[in-house]
Amino acid sequence: MSEFDHLCMGCMIDKGMEKVCPVCGWEQGTMQESPQHLPPGTILHDKYILGRVLGHGGFGITYLAWDVHLEMKLAIKEYMPRNFATRGSDQATVSIYTWELETHFDHGLNKFLDEAKILAQFSNHPGIVGVRDFFKENGTAYLVMYYLEGIDFKQYLEQQGGTISFETALKIMMPVMDALREVHTYGTLHRDISPDNIYITKEGQIKILDFGAARHAMNDFNTSISVILKPGYAPEEQYRSKGKQGPWTDIYAVAATIYRAIVGKTPPESLDRLEEDIIEPPSVFDVSIPLEAENALMKALSVKAANRFQSIAEFQQAFSLSTKEQLAHAESIRPPSTPLEKKEPTAKKRFPVWLIGVLSIGTLGVITAGILGVILLIGIFNEDIDPVTEESINGTTAVLTQTSNESSSKKLTVPNVLDKTEDDAKTFITNAGFKIGSIHYEENSFIDKGLIINQSMEPETIANKNDTVDLTISKGIELPVDLAIIQTEQLAIINKYWDQGAALYEQNNKEGSLKAYIQARDMAAELVKYNGDFDAQFAEGVLARTVGILKEELGYYSYALQDNIKSVAILNDLAEKDPVFNSNQTELAISYGNLSWTYLLNNYPKEAIDTAEKGLSIDSNQKWMYANLAHGYLLNNQFEKAKQLYLEYKDELFDNGKPFKEFFLEDFTALENAGVTHPHFNEIKQLLNENTSNPTNTTTSNEDEIMITIYANAISFEREDLPGYMSTIAEPDGINKETEQFLQEFFAAYNNIKLEIETIQNIAINGESATVEVLQHLHYDDGSQTYQSTNTLIHTLKMTEDSLFPWKIYDTKVKGE
Numbered sequence: 001m002s003e004f005d006h007l008c009m010g011c012m013i014d015k016g017m018e019k020v021c022p023v024c025g026w027e028q029g030t031m032q033e034s035p036q037h038l039p040p041g042t043i044l045h046d047k048y049i050l051g052r053v054l055g056h057g058g059f060g061i062t063y064l065a066w067d068v069h070l071e072m073k074l075a076i077k078e079y080m081p082r083n084f085a086t087r088g089s090d091q092a093t094v095s096i097y098t099w100e101l102e103t104h105f106d107h108g109l110n111k112f113l114d115e116a117k118i119l120a121q122f123s124n125h126p127g128i129v130g131v132r133d134f135f136k137e138n139g140t141a142y143l144v145m146y147y148l149e150g151i152d153f154k155q156y157l158e159q160q161g162g163t164i165s166f167e168t169a170l171k172i173m174m175p176v177m178d179a180l181r182e183v184h185t186y187g188t189l190h191r192d193i194s195p196d197n198i199y200i201t202k203e204g205q206i207k208i209l210d211f212g213a214a215r216h217a218m219n220d221f222n223t224s225i226s227v228i229l230k231p232g233y234a235p236e237e238q239y240r241s242k243g244k245q246g247p248w249t250d251i252y253a254v255a256a257t258i259y260r261a262i263v264g265k266t267p268p269e270s271l272d273r274l275e276e277d278i279i280e281p282p283s284v285f286d287v288s289i290p291l292e293a294e295n296a297l298m299k300a301l302s303v304k305a306a307n308r309f310q311s312i313a314e315f316q317q318a319f320s321l322s323t324k325e326q327l328a329h330a331e332s333i334r335p336p337s338t339p340l341e342k343k344e345p346t347a348k349k350r351f352p353v354w355l356i357g358v359l360s361i362g363t364l365g366v367i368t369a370g371i372l373g374v375i376l377l378i379g380i381f382n383e384d385i386d387p388v389t390e391e392s393i394n395g396t397t398a399v400l401t402q403t404s405n406e407s408s409s410k411k412l413t414v415p416n417v418l419d420k421t422e423d424d425a426k427t428f429i430t431n432a433g434f435k436i437g438s439i440h441y442e443e444n445s446f447i448d449k450g451l452i453i454n455q456s457m458e459p460e461t462i463a464n465k466n467d468t469v470d471l472t473i474s475k476g477i478e479l480p481v482d483l484a485i486i487q488t489e490q491l492a493i494i495n496k497y498w499d500q501g502a503a504l505y506e507q508n509n510k511e512g513s514l515k516a517y518i519q520a521r522d523m524a525a526e527l528v529k530y531n532g533d534f535d536a537q538f539a540e541g542v543l544a545r546t547v548g549i550l551k552e553e554l555g556y557y558s559y560a561l562q563d564n565i566k567s568v569a570i571l572n573d574l575a576e577k578d579p580v581f582n583s584n585q586t587e588l589a590i591s592y593g594n595l596s597w598t599y600l601l602n603n604y605p606k607e608a609i610d611t612a613e614k615g616l617s618i619d620s621n622q623k624w625m626y627a628n629l630a631h632g633y634l635l636n637n638q639f640e641k642a643k644q645l646y647l648e649y650k651d652e653l654f655d656n657g658k659p660f661k662e663f664f665l666e667d668f669t670a671l672e673n674a675g676v677t678h679p680h681f682n683e684i685k686q687l688l689n690e691n692t693s694n695p696t697n698t699t700t701s702n703e704d705e706i707m708i709t710i711y712a713n714a715i716s717f718e719r720e721d722l723p724g725y726m727s728t729i730a731e732p733d734g735i736n737k738e739t740e741q742f743l744q745e746f747f748a749a750y751n752n753i754k755l756e757i758e759t760i761q762n763i764a765i766n767g768e769s770a771t772v773e774v775l776q777h778l779h780y781d782d783g784s785q786t787y788q789s790t791n792t793l794i795h796t797l798k799m800t801e802d803s804l805f806p807w808k809i810y811d812t813k814v815k816g817e
Contacts, residue, residue: 004068009040009051012066012073026052036080036087037061044142045135048076056080059108064147074132077143079112081105085140094139104565107607109141115211116143118188127179129199129207150202152209153257154195154413162264162411162462166282166289169261170319172198175206177254181312184247185751191245193253194233194460195260230416231459232256232266237305239271243675248308251315255300262287265461273303293319311752311781414469416459417452422473425452429469437468441475445514446551446559449476477518479526486523487530494524494539501546514550517543534578538587541570545591548598557601557674564595568611589619596628601674605635623649627663631671635678639715640804643687643708650688661688679718683711683757703763706772706797706807710760713809714776718755720747730798730808750787754779768799770807773815791815 008015010026019028032039033053042050044065051064054075065076080087084105085096096105116134123130133144153172157164176198180190190197190211199207229238235252237243252270260266263285268278281298282289289297296318302308309315412433417425426436437456447453456470457463479486486493501516521543527536548563571588574581581588592615599608609632612625626649633642650661665688668681687707709728716724722743729739747753758775772795779788792815797807 004041004049004066007049007051007066009064012051012064036082038063038078038092038138042092044076044137045133048074048144050076060112065144073147075145075147077145079109079141079143081108084108087138092138098569103607112141112143116141118183118186118211119143119145121186122179122183125179125182127175127206127208128183129209148199148201148207150200152196153198153200153261156200157195157261158411158413158462163287164261166258166262166287166293169258172200172206172261173254173258174316174319176208176257177312177316179208180247180250180254181316184250184312189245189247190250190253191238192230192233193250193257194230195257198257231269231418232260233460234270235305236270236274236303237675240675244305244677246305247311248305251300251309251312252302252305254312254315255297258297259301260460262289266458267301269458270303277303411462412465414455414457414459414461414463417455417469417471418459419447419451421450422452422471425455425471433465434463435466435468437470439470440472442472443477444474445477445511445518446556447474447476449474477515477522479522480519481523483526483530486526490527490533491535491539494520494527494536497523498539498543505550510550510554514547514554517547517550521547534574534581537570537574537578538581541567541574541591542587544570545594548594552598552601555674557598561595561598561602564591564598567591568595585618586622589615589622589625591615592618593622593625593628596625596632600628600631600635600671601676603635603676605632608632609636623652624654624663627660627667630664631667634680634684635676637719639680639712642684646684646688647704664688679754680711680715683715686760687711702765702770702807705805706763706765706770707760709797709805709807709809710772710774710795711757712805714755714757717743718753720753722747727802728805728809730800730810750780750782752779752781769810770797770799771795772797 005028006014006016008021008024008026009028009030010021011024013021013023015021015023020026030040030052034056037053037056038050038061040051044050047067047069049066049068051066054062054064056062059079059081061078061080063076063078065074066072067074080094084101085094087094096102113134113136116131119128119131120134122128123132129148130146131143132146135142135144151159176193180193183190188211190208192210193208197209199209201207233253233256235249237245237249256267259282263282273279279298279301281294283294296309296315299318300308300315309318414434415428415432417428420428422439429436434457442453444453451474452471453474454472457467480497481493497516497520501513501520504510504513504516521540524536524540524543527533528540544563544567548560548567551557551560551563568588568591571581571585571591575585575588576582592611596608596612596615599605599611608628612628612632615622615625616629626645630642630645630649633639633645646664650659650664652660654660654663665685668685671677672681687704713725713728715721716728722740725743726740754777756777756779758777760772760774762771762773764771774793774795775790776793777788777790779786781787794813794815795809796811798810799806800808802808
C-alpha cells in the first residue's frame with residue numbers, strides 16, 4: 001500500500017481509505033488513458049505526485065499534481081512532442097522515434113525550458129500563471145505551475161451564446177494587455193493570444209496561458225505552420241517564414257480576440273486580407289461600441305504591422321480615451337499612482353553627448369512605469385468579473401454565474417483540422433458536434449499525402465450543431481508508374497524523371513520541375529524499400545535536397561526545411577552503410593550546407609551555425625558555407641564573429657572569379673525577401689562595400705578599424721550591452737565609471753532603443769589619433785512618449801594596444817556646437 005493512497009488522484013483531496021472519491025468520483029486504481037501519459041501516482045523530482053491528465057496536445061501533457069512537502073495542489077506540464085517522441089506503458093523515460101529527430105527534440109526541449117525561465121520572471125504578476133519550478137527528468141522536461149480552477153475564455157464565450165458586450169470584453173482583455181505590456185518590456189512575445197489561451201479563474205481573475213515557446217520553435221520541423229497558428233488571430237507577419245514580429249504581433253491577436261468576443265466570429269484570416277481587405281467593423285453587426293473604441297480596434301487589426309499600434313500602452317491609451325466617460329464610475333477604485341522618485345543628475349555628471357537635444361534634466365532618472373490612461377484602465381478593469389462557480393461531477397469544469405438571454409446548447413465552435421490526418425479530422429469534427437460533409441482529394445506538392453488542405457467551415461468560428469464540414473485532402477504527388485515498373489527499370493526510371501525535372505527547370509517551369517523531382521525522389525525511396533540499393537538511396541538523398549531548393553525558390557521555406565532535414569538524414573544513413581559513399585561524403589557536406597541556408601531562411605541561426613560547422617567538418621573545401629556561418633553568427637547576435645568572417649572572406653574569389661562579397665550581398669537580399677532581417681544588415685553591407693587595396697590582403701586598414709569601432713559602439717548601445725559599449729571607449733577610469741552608471745540608469749528607464757548610423761565620413765588620421773564625422777538617428781521611449789533626434793557627431797579616437805578595438809572613442813562633440 002502506498003503512503004499516498006489517501007490522496008485522490010482526480011482532485012488531490014484527502015479521501016481517506018475510500019476506493020471512490022466522495023468529491024469527484026475518481027476510482028482508486030484508474031490507469032492513464034494513453035500509454036504516453038505517466039500513470040497516476042508517479043512521483044517526479046522526489047516531491048511531486050502526479051494525478052490525472054488535465055489536458056494534452058501535440059507538444060505536451062499537463063497533469064494535476066501534489067507537492068508532498070508544501071501540501072498544495074499544482075499543475076505540471078510535461079514536454080512531449082508526439083510527432084517526435086513517445087513512451088511505452090511500462091516506462092517513464094521518453095523515447096525519440098529516430099536518431100535524426102534527436103536534434104529537433106532537443107531544440108524544442110530547450111525552448112520549453114526557455115518558456116519556463118520566461119514565465120518564472122513574472123510569477124508575481126496577477127495576469128500570468130505563476131511558475132514555481134522546472135526541471136529535467138525521464139529524458140524530457142517539466143514545468144511546475146500553480147493550479148487554477150475556472151474556464152478559458154473560449155468556453156466562457158460558448159456559455160454566453162457566442163458573444164458578449166464590448167464592456168465585458170474589455171473587462172476581460174485589459175488585464176491581458178496589462179500582462180503583455182509587462183512581458184514586452186523584457187523583449188518577450190506571446191505569439192498565440194486567443195480565447196483558449198486566456199483563463200478566467202473562479203475568483204474572476206484573468207490569466208494568460210501557454211507562451212508555447214517549444215511549439216513555435218518546432219513548427220517547421222514536424223508540421224505545417226497552419227497547425228501552429230490560429231487562423232483569424234495570427235497576423236500576416238507570422239506566416240512569412242518568421243517575418244518581423246514585435247509587440248504589434250500580439251496587439252493584432254488581442255484585437256482579434258476582442259473582435260471575436262463581441263462579433264461572434266473571428267476576423268477574416270490575415271493572409272486573405274492582403275490583396276483586398278474584407279474585414280467589417282463590429283458596428284456593421286449591430287455591436288454597441290463607442291466610435292473611438294471601434295476605430296482603435298480596427299487600427300489594431302490593420303493587415304500591415306506598420307499601420308497598427310506599436311505598443312500595448314498605445315492601444316490601451318486609445319481605449320481609455322474612448323471609454324473614459326462610460327467608465328467614470330470606476331475611478332473611485334483606481335489605485336494611487338505614485339511615481340517613482342526621479343534621480344536628478346548633478347551638474348558635474350558627464351554623459352554621452354549623442355543624447356544632447358533629446359534628454360532633458362527630468363528624463364535622466366528612473367521614470368514611472370505607467371501612463372495616466374493605462375493607470376485609469378488598470379483601476380477600472382481589475383474590478384472583479386462575475387465569479388466562477390464549480391458545477392461538475394469531477395470538480396474541474398467551472399461556469400460563470402452570468403447568464404445568457406439565448407441558449408448556447410446548439411451553438412458550437414468549429415475545430416481546426418488543417419494538416420490533420422483524415423481519420424483524426426473526422427474524429428475531431430464529430431466529437432465537436434458536427435457532421436462530415438463531402439470529401440475531395442487534390443494533388444499537392446507541399447502538404448503530405450493524407451493531410452487536410454482545407455475545410456469548408458472556418459476554424460474557431462461559431463456554427464450550429466450538426467452542420468456539415470466539407471474536407472479537402474492532399475493526395476501528395478502520385479507515382480507516375482506502378483511499383484512493378486520501378487522494381488524492373490530501377491535507376492533508369494528514376495533518372496528519366498530526374499532529367500525531366502532538370503529540363504522543366506531550364507524552361508523556368510518550376511512547378512512542373514518540382515513535381516518531376518518529387519516523383520523521382522519517391523520512386524528512389526520505393527526502390528530502397530524494395531532492395532536497399534545504395535545508388536537509389538544516394539539518389540533519394542540528393543533529390544530530397546533538390547526538392548528543398550525548389551521549394552525555397554518558390555517561397556515555401558518551412559516546407560523546404562523539412563526536405564533538407566530529410567536529405568541530411570538519408571545521406572547520413574547511407575554513409576554508415578555504404579563504404580564507397582563513406583569514403584567521399586561531399587554530397588552529404590553539401591546537404592548540410594543547404595540545410596544551414598534553409599535554417600537561415602526560417603530564422604533559426606543557432607541551427608544554421610551548427611549545420612554549417614558540420615558541413616565544413618566533412619568537407620572543408622566547401623568554403624561557401626562560411627557565408628552561412630557568418631550570417632548565422634550575425635542573426636545570433638555574435639557580431640564580432642560575424643564581422644571577422646565577413647572581413648576575412650569578402651575579397652576572396654570563387655572558382656568562377658566572383659568575390660565572396662557579392663555572394664554575401666545576394667544572401668542578404670534573399671534573407672530580407674524571406675522576411676528575415678537584422679538591425680545590423682545595413683552596417684555589414686557598408687563594411688562589405690568598402691574597397692580594399694589588395695584583394696588578397698585580409699589585414700584590416702585603420703579606416704576599417706575606426707568604422708568597426710563606431711558601429712560596435714552604436715550596436716552595443718542599441719542592444720543595451722554595457723560591457724560591449726564600454727569596450728569601445730577610452731575615457732579615464734573615473735569618468736568611465738560615471739558613464740557606466742549613467743548608462744545603467746538610462747537602460748533601466750527607457751525601451752525600444754534604436755540607434756541608426758546613416759553615414760560615416762571625413763575620417764582624418766593623424767598619427768595615433770583620429771577624428772570622424774557620424775550622422776546618426778536615435779529613437780527610444782519611456783512607455784508613454786517617444787523621443788528622437790538626428791545629430792552629426794565628431795568623434796575623436798586614439799589608437800590603443802587592444803586587439804579587439806585598436807581605435808577607441810576618446811571624446812565626442814556635436815558638430816556646430
